[in-house]
Amino acid sequence: MATSVAHQAPGGPAALxxxxxxWVTTTDHKRIGILYGVTAFAFFLLGGLEALIIRLQLxxxxxxxxxxxxxxxxxxxxxxxMVFLAIMPLSAAFFNFIIPLQIGARDVAFPRLNAFSYWxFLLGGLxLNASFLAGAAPNAGWFGYANLTSxxxxxxxxxDFWVLGLQVLGVASIAAGINFIVTIINLRxxxxxxxxxxxxxxxxxxxxxxxxxAFPVITVALVxxxxxxxxxxxxxxxxxxxxxxxxxxxxxxxxxxxVYILILPAMGIISDVIPTFSRKPLFxxxxxxxxxxxxxxxxxxxxxxxxxxxxLGPIADSVFSATTMLIAIPTxxxxxxxxATMWGGKxxxxxxxxxxxxxxxxxxxxxxxxxxxxxxxxDLQQTDTYFVVAHFHYVLFGGAMLGIFAGIxxxxxxxxxxxxxxxxxxxxxxxxxxxANLSFFPMHFIGLLGMPRRIYTYDPALGLDTMNLVxxxxxxxxxxxxxxxxxxxxxxxxxxxxAGNDPWGGATLEWAISSPPPVYNFSVIPEVRxxxxxxxxxxxxPVPETPPSPVHVPAGxxxxxxxxxxxxxxxxGAILKTLLITLGGVAVLVVSIYAWSFEPxxx
Amino acid sequence: xxxxxxxxxxxxxxxxxxxxxxDQIDVLFRTIFWWAVGVFVIVEAALLFVLFRxxxxxxxxxxxxxxxxxxxxxxxxxxxxxVLVFIAVPTIRTIFRTEAAPPADALTVEVIGHxxxxxxxxxxxxxxxxxxxxxxxxxAVVLSxxxxxxxxxxxxxxxxxxxxxxPGRTTRIVFTPDSIxxxxxxxxxxxxxSHANMRFRVMVDAPEVFAxxxxxxxxxxxxxxxxxxxxxxxxxxYLTKGCLACHAITGVSAGVLGPNLTHVGxxxxxxSGILPNTPEGLTRWxxxxxxxxxxxxxxxxxxxxxxxxxxxxxxxxLN
Numbered sequence: 001m002a003t004s005v006a007h008q009a010p011g012g013p014a015a016l017x018x019x020x021x022x023w024v025t026t027t028d029h030k031r032i033g034i035l036y037g038v039t040a041f042a043f044f045l046l047g048g049l050e051a052l053i054i055r056l057q058l059x060x061x062x063x064x065x066x067x068x069x070x071x072x073x074x075x076x077x078x079x080x081x082m083v084f085l086a087i088m089p090l091s092a093a094f095f096n097f098i099i100p101l102q103i104g105a106r107d108v109a110f111p112r113l114n115a116f117s118y119w120x121f122l123l124g125g126l127x128l129n130a131s132f133l134a135g136a137a138p139n140a141g142w143f144g145y146a147n148l149t150s151x152x153x154x155x156x157x158x159x160d161f162w163v164l165g166l167q168v169l170g171v172a173s174i175a176a177g178i179n180f181i182v183t184i185i186n187l188r189x190x191x192x193x194x195x196x197x198x199x200x201x202x203x204x205x206x207x208x209x210x211x212x213x214a215f216p217v218i219t220v221a222l223v224x225x226x227x228x229x230x231x232x233x234x235x236x237x238x239x240x241x242x243x244x245x246x247x248x249x250x251x252x253x254x255x256x257x258x259v260y261i262l263i264l265p266a267m268g269i270i271s272d273v274i275p276t277f278s279r280k281p282l283f284x285x286x287x288x289x290x291x292x293x294x295x296x297x298x299x300x301x302x303x304x305x306x307x308x309x310x311x312l313g314p315i316a317d318s319v320f321s322a323t324t325m326l327i328a329i330p331t332x333x334x335x336x337x338x339x340a341t342m343w344g345g346k347x348x349x350x351x352x353x354x355x356x357x358x359x360x361x362x363x364x365x366x367x368x369x370x371x372x373x374x375x376x377x378x379d380l381q382q383t384d385t386y387f388v389v390a391h392f393h394y395v396l397f398g399g400a401m402l403g404i405f406a407g408i409x410x411x412x413x414x415x416x417x418x419x420x421x422x423x424x425x426x427x428x429x430x431x432x433x434x435x436a437n438l439s440f441f442p443m444h445f446i447g448l449l450g451m452p453r454r455i456y457t458y459d460p461a462l463g464l465d466t467m468n469l470v471x472x473x474x475x476x477x478x479x480x481x482x483x484x485x486x487x488x489x490x491x492x493x494x495x496x497x498x499a500g501n502d503p504w505g506g507a508t509l510e511w512a513i514s515s516p517p518p519v520y521n522f523s524v525i526p527e528v529r530x531x532x533x534x535x536x537x538x539x540x541x542p543v544p545e546t547p548p549s550p551v552h553v554p555a556g557x558x559x560x561x562x563x564x565x566x567x568x569x570x571x572x573g574a575i576l577k578t579l580l581i582t583l584g585g586v587a588v589l590v591v592s593i594y595a596w597s598f599e600p601x602x603x
Numbered sequence: 604x605x606x607x608x609x610x611x612x613x614x615x616x617x618x619x620x621x622x623x624x625x626d627q628i629d630v631l632f633r634t635i636f637w638w639a640v641g642v643f644v645i646v647e648a649a650l651l652f653v654l655f656r657x658x659x660x661x662x663x664x665x666x667x668x669x670x671x672x673x674x675x676x677x678x679x680x681x682x683x684x685x686v687l688v689f690i691a692v693p694t695i696r697t698i699f700r701t702e703a704a705p706p707a708d709a710l711t712v713e714v715i716g717h718x719x720x721x722x723x724x725x726x727x728x729x730x731x732x733x734x735x736x737x738x739x740x741x742x743a744v745v746l747s748x749x750x751x752x753x754x755x756x757x758x759x760x761x762x763x764x765x766x767x768x769x770p771g772r773t774t775r776i777v778f779t780p781d782s783i784x785x786x787x788x789x790x791x792x793x794x795x796x797s798h799a800n801m802r803f804r805v806m807v808d809a810p811e812v813f814a815x816x817x818x819x820x821x822x823x824x825x826x827x828x829x830x831x832x833x834x835x836x837x838x839x840x841y842l843t844k845g846c847l848a849c850h851a852i853t854g855v856s857a858g859v860l861g862p863n864l865t866h867v868g869x870x871x872x873x874x875s876g877i878l879p880n881t882p883e884g885l886t887r888w889x890x891x892x893x894x895x896x897x898x899x900x901x902x903x904x905x906x907x908x909x910x911x912x913x914x915x916x917x918x919x920x921l922n
Binding site: 067068069072140141145147148153238242243244245278279280281283284285286287309310311313314317318321322325326328329332333335336337339340342343344345346347348349357360361364365368369371372374375376377378379380381382383384385448449450451452453454455456457458459461462463464535 | 612613614615616617618627628631632635636639642643646647649650653654657658659663665666667668669670671672675676679680682683684687690691694695697698699701702718752753754756758760763764765766767769770771772774775787789790791792793794795796797798799800802876877897898
């Protein structure tokens with residue numbers, strides 16, 4: 001099933017059916033990256049909409065925009081969506097599109113597994129959100145504490161959707177994680193040593209290792225919960241001698257590394273963006289790489305800082321406090337290195353650069369409130385309040401999302417061949433950064449002045465109406481920013497300036513090839529002789545516009561999408577409590593994997 | 604003075620402590636806060652300076668390709684480490700101080716979390732109440748806490764930090780209140796649909812006022828037969844409309860699912876802090892419990908206006 005092509009397939013008005021089919025069967029990492037990006041952005045808008053309804057409800061103390069039950073579903077799905085369906089897969093869009101280009105590869109190591117990951121993610125996300133149609137969206141918070149999630153206290157389908165949906169999404173993440181580890185380790189171009197890899201690829205590699213080690217932990221926790229709910233086991237049942245803290249330990253043993261899964265790729269993105277627009281190499285490349293590694297490792301030793309309020313005792317509190325504070329050191333080092341990169345540079349304030357700088361400015365605030373949380377006594381006044389809501393929105397929105405936007409503006413021309421509008425982009429940036437601070441900064445005070453999180457209503461006597469209204473106004477400002485971005489995308493598709501190979505003067509391999517890149521990426525795999533191949537003299541061997549000899553490109557396969565369908569059918573059978581449907585899903589999965597294994601496929 | 608005004612404005616504030624536990628956290632938080640402000644100002648100023656000073660200007664020369672500077676990098680690895688020592692030492696000192704064993708003469712209050720109300724038991728005094736805890740000023744109080752159902756969290760910010768209330772485990776908070784007054788609190792761990800409506804009050808009384816309160820709480824309710832009209836008719840409504848199945852009134856009924864009502868009339872709020880304990884507030888609650896507190900186990904009991912007025916008058920008389 002291999003096709004020989006010398007050039008990109010000539011673009012023509014193909015029939016809609018065959019165009020859709022070509023996307024369903026594609027194994028091209030670039031097209032899969034685009035699928036990830038579009039899907040994840042749609043989920044990002046959905047999660048944002050949920051946030052806006054939440055903020056509308058909280059705009060004043062007596063609001064009745066939604067019911068208590070609807071509110072529980074909204075905040076649960078807002079968190080679950082943003083973590084698993086927006087930020088992680090937006091990062092995955094970059095892993096897919098950019099990593100093979102940055103290391104000089106033709107595709108990822110396992111292209112069909114890559115397609116499989118995407119389809120599992122898409123179907124898992126749809127499954128999770130289908131719960132809204134059943135009127136039973138998950139409603140126990142994104143960290144779903146036992147024993148509230150037991151059938152006794154949550155008898156509906158809500159938690160069934162959640163426990164099944166997250167397991168499905170875990171399959172996608174682990175498969176993709178293994179794929180990218182093998183890709184980065186094995187498929188680097190000659191001369192692309194580990195310490196010549198672009199920092200984005202480096203941080204992505206660390207992230208993949210965290211994914212493949214952390215997701216099994218939550219899978220275990222979820223399997224316990226699923227068995228408790230479906231088969232009457234008693235892992236989290238207090239009456240039967242189970243312990244509700246078991247869930248918390250397992251969840252946060254996954255959950256804290258998960259935070260670094262969300263933030264490290266964005267740190268990688270801005271580590272590529274900032275040098276490009278400062279016209280200087282990254283200051284202290286090795287230290288930035290090692291500090292990323294250290295964050296990935298230390299991230300495993302801090303989980304109980306999410307549990308200071310359960311009363312672990314003074315020894316455990318002190319130990320986890322100390323390990324948590326230690327993480328501030330490699331994080332601080334990164335910030336200083338980014339600032340030092342800009343020092344003495346020639347800073348061009350493109351939209352991408354503005355978002356990268358916004359990341360630093362916001363992340364400093366999120367990092368400092370993080371140190372406050374690291375102190376257990378102080379944390380006892382902050383955790384489970386709006387203070388911690390402020391903290392993780394500074395880190396995950398101000399950090400991860402602004403980093404992702406920096407990456408979108410940076411690599412958009414590489415992906416589409418056209419630039420996004422800088423003027424619209426700057427409007428997007430200012431609305432976003434002003435809205436974010438207007439919304440999240442008052443939350444520090446709202447929390448310290450006594451407002452817990454996850455409450456659909458609050459006592460007007462708390463005196464927090466005005467600040468909540470300001471936070472709501474900020475949220476809608478951010479929402480407007482997101483709309484402006486959508487306008488920019490539409491504008492760029494029609495009127496965007498053609499980008500050329502290298503619109504920014506980038507230093508890394510992806511800028512050596514055309515935009516969008518040809519299906520085979522590199523006509524000839526270059527030999528890399530520098531960490532900054534495009535900046536150094538003789539940094540790499542040239543990549544000609546057309547390949548000197550035909551390049552083999554795999555034709556695609558529908559088995560990955562079918563295998564993913566099998567998995568989701570299993571979950572649907574479980575929700576409907578119909579064994580036959582689940583077994584049907586198993587059959588589809590087994591047949592698909594069998595057929596896939598024996599399908600002739602060349603990379 | 605300004606602080607007092609502030610604290611009246613924010614009755615659930617962590618920044619205006621009125622007990623030693625809250626004070627110790629507040630001192631620690633302020634220490635960390637000012638270090639954070641210092642770091643914030645320095646780093647954000649450095650960022651702004653760099654952005655302004657090294658912005659691309661026409662005719663600017665291409666920058667030198669600096670790759671790093673070992674001494675600088677060692678310096679800014681060590682600097683945060685040093686700052687963290689100044690935060691970690693008082694942190695660990697405060698951990699051990701706030702989690703120390705309570706003094707022997709401390710007043711024990713058992714806190715039991717329910718979806719969605721609080722049960723408070725005073726084992727030394729033999730009394731039981733709900734949603735409004737009274738404690739004496741100046742004496743150490745030990746809260747010994749557990750849950751009947753899911754995880755809750757006891758948080759009265761002015762007294763100190765929160766502590767989860769877990770099924771199958773007992774957790775503890777120790778504090779000594781230093782000023783007389785009313786403190787707001789509420790559940791801080793998501794515990795289901797009406798998590799937002801699981802509020803409580805802590806009344807810090809002068810020791811003699813507290814003793815008086817405890818004495819009165821120990822009095823059983825007046826037997827129904829000895830009541831004057833129309834209170835007796837109100838008690839009849841209580842006894843015949845099913846209230847007695849879930850609620851206890853010492854000497855009258857012994858239900859255990861809902862809050863003990865023996866002295867419900869002495870509380871300032873009803874339904875775990877969401878409505879004022881006035882005839883109007885109580886009527887509103889009894890008319891539609893699930894409307895006021897979604898998911899509440901308390902059913903809506905159909906009562907005529909007359910029956911409602913009689914029942915409300917009876918409950919208000921229990922003080």
